[in-house]
Amino acid sequence: MLALAVSLLLLALLDGLFPPSIPAPDAGQAAVVLDRHGEPLRAFPDHDGVWRYPVDLQQVAPVYLDTLIHYEDQRFHQHLGIDPLALLRAVGLWIRHGRPVSGGSTLSMQVARILEPHDRTILGKVRQMLRALQLERRLSKQQILKLYLDRAPFGGTIEGVQAASFAYLGKPASRLSDAEAALLTVLPQAPSRLRPDRWPERARQARDKVIERMQTLGVWTAERAAAARQEPVVARQLDPPSLAPLLAQRLRGQAPLEPVIQSTIDGELQRRLEAQVAAWSRRLPPASSAAALLVSLERQEVLAYVGTAAFADRERAGFIDMVQAKRSPGSTLKPFLYGMALDQGVIHSRSLLIDAPQDFDGYRPLNFDQRFRGPVDASAALQQSLNVPAVALLQALGPARFAAQLQGAGLRLRMPRGSAPHLAMILGATEVSLADLVMAYGSLGSDGHTRALRYRLDSPASLPNPLISDGASWIVADALASTPDMEEARSYFNRAHLPDFAVKTGTSYGFRDAWAVGSSSGVALGVWVGRPDGTPMPGHYGAISALPLLRQIFEGLPAELRRPARPRPATVAAAEFCWPLGRLRQDTEAEHCRMRLQGWSLNRQVPPTLAPAGESQPPQVVRIQIDAHSRRRINASCTAVHDVETISYASWPLLALPWLSRADREANIAPALADDCAQPDAGGNLQIIGLREGDLVEAARGTATLELAVHALGASGRVRWLLNGQWAGESDPGQALQIGLTDSGPALLVAIDSENRHAQVDFEVSLNTN
Structure with a gap:
């Protein structure tokens, strides 16, 4: 014992x-x-x-x-x-x-x-x-x-x-x-x-x-x-799984002690998007990459996260997460500017904007294709991604206010060091991530509020942040879902295949970043294409380098994610507007309604047409007195007795005149003064010297390009020149401008001075290349 x-x-x-x-x-x-x-x-x-x-x-x-x-x-x-x-x-x-x-x-x-x-x-x-x-x-x-x-x-x-x-x-x-x-x-x-x-x-x-x-x-x-x-024995190769590798790495870094992290990613969608992005990237130049992000708007959950085109490819810098990288957004911030302008009563959906050369305190933006469209409504300006109207709206709204509202909604902008918000930011002179852009575009598919993206199933839903109103987001989404934003995109982007999807492209300065971002009532989706090191990719821009990939991804989504458009909010009402004043048709006299447009009003606001840069007055009704018999204008200086009659007309912005029909231009000009009335000192008219109306400009045989020297007489300040609606250059008063003519046929040359007075000449070009 x-x-x-x-x-x-x-x-x-x-x-x-x-x-x-x-x-x-x-x-x-x-x-x-x-x-x-x-x-x-x-x-x-x-x-x-x-x-x-x-x-x-x-x-x-x-x-x-x-x-x-x-x-x-x-x-x-x-x-x-x-x-x-x-x-x-x-x-x-x-x-x-x-x-x-x-x-x-x-x-x-x-x-x-x-x-x-x-x-x-x-x-x-x-x-x-x-x-x-x-x-x-x-x-x-x-x-x-x-x-x-x-x-x-x-x-x-x-x-x-x-x-x-x-x-x-x-x-x-x-x-x-x-x-x-x-x-x-x-x-x-x-x-x-x-x-x-x-x-x-x-x-x-x-x-x-x-x-x-x-x-x-x-x-x-x-x-x-x-x-x-x-049941057969079917085993995978003993390789560790590697889907959404950059997101997984990020989540692991945020929770290093958690052995199992469950994300919001849908594995099947992730595989599909990774394959689509990889296949698309093989068409791109060397050292380029691509990224895509898909978010379900029901709970703001990220369903697919492709941070790089090739995770293991050093040449394509596959270790850099381009979903989180800060890059120039090009024109992709424009929808939120238009939404804010709607909310602030600056515009309605069909407001008259002028796409013409304008000087914004020394900043003179051009369009992507260096062409100008003249009078254009707000929805078309957004659809076509025109730069001058966007800068004009940002000036009216205020760059600091615009940036603060974006930042408050979670869209984290990074300005150049030492730089405050400025007009050029609407064209891409700031930096933002694809993740933040997709989050913001989700507001266009919901109620105008942004909500933080959720990457883990156990993450709590965030409180909504107001970006724009429900009604403004609906009007902007309706505009973006109506037409491709660039004519060149039509062959790549058949809208009939993407119903109820509001999309916007963007291209940063120097072809460094190509974007396509959009949303429906079910999802928000964004694509970025470029080089991670920031070097240019000449000839690659949003409509041809990012938009086709976005379309391919969206068309492959399951039906439950491709929901019909959300109902029109009660704050949005159909309306018929009149140009040039911008008022409702029923509030405009028939003779002052030179053009009718169907659109949307927000909260019953009908703001008048904005005055372009350099013009002190917006379009308005001008009332003048004329002699009832001669139909000539009279004023207080007239010495004879006249049978007085009062007439009126709706004035167009001076910048719009070169694009108007002859009838509209003539209706915008007051009749000449009667002979007994003193002429006010209004300065001389602007004239183009070196070319006359109806001239035939003919080149010598075998010449493919013809140089033409012109200058503007009577100009005030610098003169901006357009040839067939395309930017041709600038000149000082009295200074000649050399213009190269490369195409035969009818041509229109327009000169616009700093007071927005204009002169134009129609002529014919004949180049004998045989």
Whole structure:
């Protein structure tokens, strides 16, 4: 009795002096980022390069736990770490066959060997049994089983059932089938020899032995076992998953201690977008890349995140996340400017804007194609992405106010160092990320409010931030969904295939960034194309380099994401407007309504037409007195007696006159004064010298280009010249301008001075190239 007591005391002493090595729950663990359905996106090994993802018992399919215990250790819940019956059976088989046939190891003993590997000797087996007893003394059965689930070897650097399920089967261990549970049960017995990615037939045979054991034990019916045998052994190559690698890396960096991070990404959509972006990038010049971001507006969840065209490609700088990179947005901020202008009562949807050369305190913007369209309504100006009308609106609204409203809604602008918000920012002279742009465009598909993008399923929904009103966002989206914003885009972007999708393209200065961003009532989607190092890609711009890819992505989305347009808000009403005054038709006298346009009013506001830069007065009704018989104008200086009649006309902005019909131009000019009336000192008229109305300008035979010297007489300030609506240059008063003529046919030359007075000449060009 004393000897037994001494022995027990000695064992307790040795147990205290030499405790088993039990790792902490989070020791050396790897991590995995999952998609919204639990599929792995990207796996991160631990510091030793081992792929291990701890799981709770509740996170593993019950069929796996059931199969594991019945196949490996049927009396797991009854023994104290050692199963004497199993040991006796193992010894008997050893004697019978002359070699070890069955080890008799319990799951507790297997965990002990995993934690402290040893040689396959009798001393090693004794040590393993003692360690198993120590584990049983310190841990519960569930804790021991969890250690096995987390650390059992499955081949290569794969440890644990969760890592094995992800690596070989591409799914979490919670979704194992009967056949897959049997496969992962037997694999740790000989992981190198049974790896299903290398030896599928060996793996199948071993798996079938487990299935047969489950049937023999009566755990599975014959039908269930037969069905499990029919399932083929199909294993993925043992490569860690790498979907949405840049996002996964970002999420892992934000939560380095979390072993499992579940993102909002839809794995199937992610694969599709990555393939589409990669295929598109192969058409692009060397060292270029592309990015795409897809967001569901229902909960502002990111469904697909493609930060680079080629993650492993050093030439394309695939390690740079272009979804988060700050880049010049080109014209993509214009929709929010128009929305703010609608809210502030600066414009309505069909307000008259003038696309003509204008001077904004020394800033003279040109259009992308260097052409000018003259009078244009607000919706068309946005659709065609015209620069001068946008700068005019920003000047009316105020750059600081515009930038502050964007920043307040979460659109984080980065201005050049030392620079305050300025007019050029609406054309791209600032920087913003694709993520922020897509978030902002989501407001056009919802209620005008932005909401922070959600990248994790457990992230709380953010409070909405007002950007523009519900009504303004609807009017802007309606304009963008009506027509491609550039004529060249028609061959690439068939609007009939993209109903109810409001899209805007943009190109940064020097062809460094090409954008296409849009939204519907279901999703917001953005595409960026360019070089990550910021070097130009000449000839690549939004309509041809980004828009086709956006169209391809949107057309491939499932039907549930392509929802119909949202209803028109109550604050938006259909209306008919009159030019040039900009008023409602019913509030405008018929003779003052030179052009009618159907559009939308917001909150019953009908703002008048803006005055272009350099003109002190907006269009208005001009009332003058004339002689009823001669129809000539009279004033207080007239010496004769006249039969007075008052007439009126609606004045057009002076900048619009070169684009008006002859009838509209004549209607905008007051009649000449009667002979007995003194002429006011209004200065001389602007005249073009060097070319006359109706001239034929003919080049010598064989000449493909003709240089023409012209200057403006009577000009005030610098003169801006247009040839066939396209920018031709500037000149000082009295200074000649050399204009190159390269096309035969009718031509129109227009000169506009600093007071927006204009002169124009129609002429004919003949180039004899034969």
